[in-house]
Amino acid sequence: MAAFKIYANGMSIAGKASGAGMSAAAFPDVCGSPPKPEKIGIPVPYPNTAKIKDLENGSTSVFMYGEPVALRDKSRIATSTGNEPATEAFKKGVKTNVIKGKAYFTSWSPNVFVEGYNVPRHLDLMTHNHKS
Numbered sequence: 001m002a003a004f005k006i007y008a009n010g011m012s013i014a015g016k017a018s019g020a021g022m023s024a025a026a027f028p029d030v031c032g033s034p035p036k037p038e039k040i041g042i043p044v045p046y047p048n049t050a051k052i053k054d055l056e057n058g059s060t061s062v063f064m065y066g067e068p069v070a071l072r073d074k075s076r077i078a079t080s081t082g083n084e085p086a087t088e089a090f091k092k093g094v095k096t097n098v099i100k101g102k103a104y105f106t107s108w109s110p111n112v113f114v115e116g117y118n119v120p121r122h123l124d125l126m127t128h129n130h131k132s
Helices: none
Strands: 022-033 042-051 076-081 101-105 126-130
Touching (some): 042 126
Antiparallel strands (some): 076 101
């Protein structure tokens, strides 16, 4: 697809059709990493990335280019990556205690709705690497 041109408040709406879209470099996500001075490893900050192509729980009756749209407090990105250099042998994420996890939208359009939910947009804030 050459261009993704569906907007809410001047920003592209987040949806699976925009497969190249991502929330990049949620930084830092501190994880224990080799070598180990103790049992936890050395705390190292890693950038974390989540890709919209991995959208879960998107819209079921409204689609953009045939694909689901992200929805406030319902949709999530299946996994975020970037902490893989940290290992299972050490304390994982300092905050989440995992290396990979889901990513959730924390901001969205205040006045554009799909199926009764506000729509997240590209460049809206997300949290990464959840333990769920």
